[in-house]
Amino acid sequence: MRLRKQQERNEKVNEQQQGxxxxxxxxxxxxxxxxxxxxxxxxxxxxxxxEKEGEFILIVDNQSSRDNVERFAKSQRCDVKIMEKGxxxxxxxxxxxxxxxxTLPQKKEKIVVYINxxxxxxxxxxxxxxxxxxFLKTLIELEPKPSAVIFINSGVRLTSEGSDVLExxxxxxxxxxxxxxCGTCLDFYGLKERLRVGRVSNMFExxxxxxxxxRLIRP
Amino acid sequence: xxxxxxxxxxxxxxxxxxxxxxxxxxxxQRWGNPANMGICVACFERDIAGTLGLHRAAxxxxxxxxxxxxxxxxxxxxxxxxxxxxRAGSAPIVRFLLGVFAMIGALVFLGCPWRAMLRFAGGxxxxxxxxxxxxxxxxxxxxxxxxGYNLGRSQTTHTSVGWLLPLTMLGFFVLMLIFPQIQGQxxxxxxxxxxxxxxxxxxxxFVSLVIGxxxxxxxxxxxxxxxxxxxxxxxxxxxxxxxxxxxLVVVAFIINLILGQFHPGFAKQPVAHTMGLWNFGGxxxxxxxxxxxxxxxxxxxxxxxxxxxxxxxxxxxxxxxAGFAHNFGLASSPDGVGPYGIAAxxxxxxxxxxxxxxxxxxxx
Numbered sequence: 291m292r293l294r295k296q297q298e299r300n301e302k303v304n305e306q307q308q309g310x311x312x313x314x315x316x317x318x319x320x321x322x323x324x325x326x327x328x329x330x331x332x333x334x335x336x337x338x339x340x341e342k343e344g345e346f347i348l349i350v351d352n353q354s355s356r357d358n359v360e361r362f363a364k365s366q367r368c369d370v371k372i373m374e375k376g377x378x379x380x381x382x383x384x385x386x387x388x389x390x391x392x393t394l395p396q397k398k399e400k401i402v403v404y405i406n407x408x409x410x411x412x413x414x415x416x417x418x419x420x421x422x423x424x425f426l427k428t429l430i431e432l433e434p435k436p437s438a439v440i441f442i443n444s445g446v447r448l449t450s451e452g453s454d455v456l457e458x459x460x461x462x463x464x465x466x467x468x469x470x471x472c473g474t475c476l477d478f479y480g481l482k483e484r485l486r487v488g489r490v491s492n493m494f495e496x497x498x499x500x501x502x503x504x505r506l507i508r509p
Numbered sequence: 510x511x512x513x514x515x516x517x518x519x520x521x522x523x524x525x526x527x528x529x530x531x532x533x534x535x536x537x538q539r540w541g542n543p544a545n546m547g548i549c550v551a552c553f554e555r556d557i558a559g560t561l562g563l564h565r566a567a568x569x570x571x572x573x574x575x576x577x578x579x580x581x582x583x584x585x586x587x588x589x590x591x592x593x594x595x596r597a598g599s600a601p602i603v604r605f606l607l608g609v610f611a612m613i614g615a616l617v618f619l620g621c622p623w624r625a626m627l628r629f630a631g632g633x634x635x636x637x638x639x640x641x642x643x644x645x646x647x648x649x650x651x652x653x654x655x656x657g658y659n660l661g662r663s664q665t666t667h668t669s670v671g672w673l674l675p676l677t678m679l680g681f682f683v684l685m686l687i688f689p690q691i692q693g694q695x696x697x698x699x700x701x702x703x704x705x706x707x708x709x710x711x712x713x714x715f716v717s718l719v720i721g722x723x724x725x726x727x728x729x730x731x732x733x734x735x736x737x738x739x740x741x742x743x744x745x746x747x748x749x750x751x752x753x754x755x756x757l758v759v760v761a762f763i764i765n766l767i768l769g770q771f772h773p774g775f776a777k778q779p780v781a782h783t784m785g786l787w788n789f790g791g792x793x794x795x796x797x798x799x800x801x802x803x804x805x806x807x808x809x810x811x812x813x814x815x816x817x818x819x820x821x822x823x824x825x826x827x828x829x830x831a832g833f834a835h836n837f838g839l840a841s842s843p844d845g846v847g848p849y850g851i852a853a854x855x856x857x858x859x860x861x862x863x864x865x866x867x868x869x870x871x872x873x
Contacts, residue, residue, distance in 0.1 A: 324662030326599065326803045326819075327737065328744060332654060335745065351665075353592055354732050357518045362745055377594070377665075 322359075323351040323378060330355040331362045334383065338366055344385030351378050359383075401436040402503035403429070405445040410509050422448070425509050426458045430465070436507065438468040440496055441488075446475040451484035459487040472496060514590060517730035520752055526731040527753035531760030533720045534627050537575075539768055540712035544779035545631040547761075548575055548724075549624035550806035551615035551795075552780075554824070555831035555840075556708050557681065560700045563828065564835035567695065568706025572685045574714055576810065577678045578721015583729035583814025584675045585722070590730070595671030597818030600660040603864055604802055604819050608826020609833065610857035611798035611806065616831065616840035617791030617850045618642065619781055621806045622735035622799070625792065626754065628781065630761035632773035635781050638788035645789070646796020647739040653801065653865035654744065660803075660868060663819055671816030674824060685714070707780055729815055734808035736799040780843065787846045787854070794857045801864055 320337055322330040330350050337346050350356050356372065356379040363370045367386040372379055409418025410425055426448075429436070439462065441449050448455050449471045463469050469488025476482045476490060500506060516522045534547030546552055552569070559570030587593040615621050618639045620628060625643060628636035688698030695704060703709040711717065727733070731753065738750040765771040775783050782788070799805050802823050804812060809827075812820035834840040839853040 324596065324599070324664060325659065326663070328654065328740060328803075329659055331741075331745060352594060357732075361518075361749060362747065365745075365747070 317382075318346040320346060320348045322355065323349055325350075325355075327355065327358065330359050334359050334362055335366075338363075338368070338383075338385065341385075344368075346383055348381045348383060349378055350381070353379070355379075356381065399434060399504045400502065401434060401505045401507060402499050403436045403439040403507045403509070404442070404500065405439060405448065405509065406442040408444045408447040422509070423455050423458070426455050426462070429467075430458065430461050435462075435465060435467055437466075437503075438470055438499055439488075440491070440499060441469070441471045441475075442496070443472070443475050444479070446471045446479060446481055446485075449485055449487050450476070450479075450481040451486055453486070456486050463488060470496065470499070517727070520749065523731045523733065523749060523753035524756040526727045526733050527756030528760040529727055530623075530724055530733070531630070531757040531762075532764055533724065534623070534757075535630075535761050535764035535768060535770060537712050537717065537720060538770060540716055541710060542712050542717075543707040543710045544770070545628045545633055546620070546624055546707065546780060547627055549620050549627070550576065550579075550810065551612055551621035551827065551831075552619075552624060552707070554612070554806070554827050555616060555834070556703075558828045558831035559708060559835070560702065561828075562699075562701055563832035565701075566835040566840070567701075567708075568703050569708040569835070570701040570703045571690075571708045571711055572681055572700060573711070574682065574685070574718035575721035575724075577682045578718050578723075579725040579728070579807065579810040580675050580678045580814040582722035582725020582727075583811040584725075586726040586729035587815035592729075593668075593671065593816045595666050595668045595816040595818065596663040597666050597670050597821075599663040599819045600868070601819055601822045603660055603868070604823045605826035605829075606860065607798045607802040607864070608809075608823040608828075609830035610860055611795045611802070611823075612827040612830030613834050613839050613853050613857055614646075614791045614794030614796075614798060615806070616834045617846055617854055618788050618795065619791075619841050621795070622792075623757075623805070623807055626735070626758045627761055628778070630758050630771075631765050631779075632771045633778040633781055634773065634775040635778060635783055635785065635788050638785045639792045642789035642792030643736075643796040644739055646793040646798075647736055647800045648743055649793070649797050650800020650865070651740055651743045653869070654740075657869040658801070658865050660801075660819075663817070666818070668816075670818050673818065674813040674821035682718075725811060725814060728807065728811045732808070733811075734805050736796065736805035737808065739796075740800055782841050782843055782845045784841075784845050787841070787851065790854050791841070791850075794854050794861065797858070797861045797865075801861060 320333050322333055334348055348359055359381055360370050363383045369384040369386060371382040409415055410421035411418055459469050470491035471485055471488055473490045473492055537547035538544055553573035553576045556569050556571040556573050558564055559566060560572045622643055625636050625639040688700045690702045691697050733753050734750055735754050738754040741747040742751050809820040809823045813824050837849055838847040839850045840847050841850055
């Protein structure tokens with residue numbers, strides 16, 4: 291009797307699930323009811339390692355397992371939605387970042403902007419200054435945003451006191467763009483104490499950023 | 510209530526529960542419990558086995574109200590937060606045997622994981638071998654877990670099934686009231702009472718009971734587990750439960766310092782022996798048995814309180830194991846391991862390996 295009720299309940303939930311993801315094959319379900327610790331977390335881990343789609347439903351029947359699986363999934367940067375159905379909990383787990391569906395944005399590309407001079411382009415310095423100002427301003431408006439802007443050599447004048455793009459850079463920084471200035475360069479120009487936006491970086495970090503970037507922009 | 514409900518699943522929640530246990534374990538020693546044994550689930554279940562006459566080691570016989578409190582406190586918490594679920598049927602006989610061997614291993618070391626931590630916090634260097642053994646045993650357990658070891662599903666069952674162990678504990682408590690300890694008497698009705706040794710040392714009954722109830726309540730909410738602390742770290746690099754266990758050690762250490770209960774050294778530590786290898790080996794066995802059964806002895810009591818009949822079977826296994834341990838000379842004493850302790854550890858390890866290797870098929 292109880293069992294039948296549970297089955298009916300499950301079917302209902304399945305329908306609801308399929309409603310959410312209409313037009314696609316039913317989502318993989320992992321039934322961990324009746325399993326003790328740490329089986330539900332182990333199975334979630336296994337599923338995350340195996341699943342290409344990176345999306346599945348895991349069913350547990352107690353709050354302790356629910357919390358454990360949720361904690362684990364979140365530590366793996368997954369989205370977790372929990373539905374309570376009678377005594378059971380349905381955890382809808384979806385990998386964050388890679389493995390998302392086509393309808394969702396792709397994994398964020400790592401774009402690094404490398405600025406090795408306070409001027410843009412080669413020619414008159416006055417023009418170079420105007421162009422650089424304009425380029426940085428435009429970055430605020432455009433998508434996708436770079437993950438970092440690296441200032442090298444005379445580029446560090448842009449991030450230091452007296453620069454006319456400080457506000458623009460502060461705006462970028464607020465939008466999650468990392469503003470990095472080369473420490474050796476700041477030292478060389480005597481600007482170490484006068485850095486006004488972002489933080490000081492070193493060659494190790496800068497080289498690493500350049501090497502691991504998906505795209506490198508050099509204006 | 511809502512915020513209280515979620516508080517215990519946070520890092521601060523588990524840390525404060527660990528700290529609470531640390532404070533009161535140290536205080537219980539002050540109030541009468543044996544040294545470095547403010548709370549020891551294995552030792553106290555062994556004392557219960559003793560008072561019931563399942564073994565006749567005269568120095569370790571007392572109906573420890575802390576254990577009764579753990580189960581009933583957890584029961585109260587489970588009902589208060591609608592988490593009581595009667596379930597049973599996940600390989601009970603395996604759980605019983607794991608309980609037996611867990612107890613034998615713990616009594617070769619002379620303490621459960623809680624006491625290993627309390628001994629460490631009290632300055633007993635021998636506990637380091639025990640803790641290393643515990644880590645080793647749990648680590649072996651995680652290898653089995655990774656390899657697919659599991660004991661199958663439990664089934665939802667009659668509510669009264671979940672009540673059996675709590676009722677048993679309640680029965681023990683009633684026995685204790687009917688046959689209270691009589692000064693200088695070894696026997697009171699059906700119960701045996703130590704007149705010397707660790708079994709004769711105990712905090713006042715109601716102090717022990719109330720602290721036991723509070724710990725049972727809090728531990729049910731926070732899922733405090735010392736074996737899980739190590740297991741989750743090894744398997745998933747989770748430090749949630751671990752932070753609770755560490756809080757217990759740190760706080761117990763501080764309170765011991767304040768109360769003058771910290772005595773660093775190896776020799777002549779209270780209720781301990783100095784055979785490093787078997788301090789280690791005993792806890793390897795215990796740790797492996799806990800990992801295969803899914804919880805440290807404390808956690809098994811809390812699970813039993815919230816309706817887990819299989820955890821109840823494990824608890825009974827431990828109590829019976831204590832009987833074997835003392836009747837067969839397996840348990841250690843301050844002089845060293847018992848005459849058959851080493852053989853028992855080896856047999857226990859082989860049995861656990863047999864269980865681990867053969868029970869890995871997917872259970873539908």
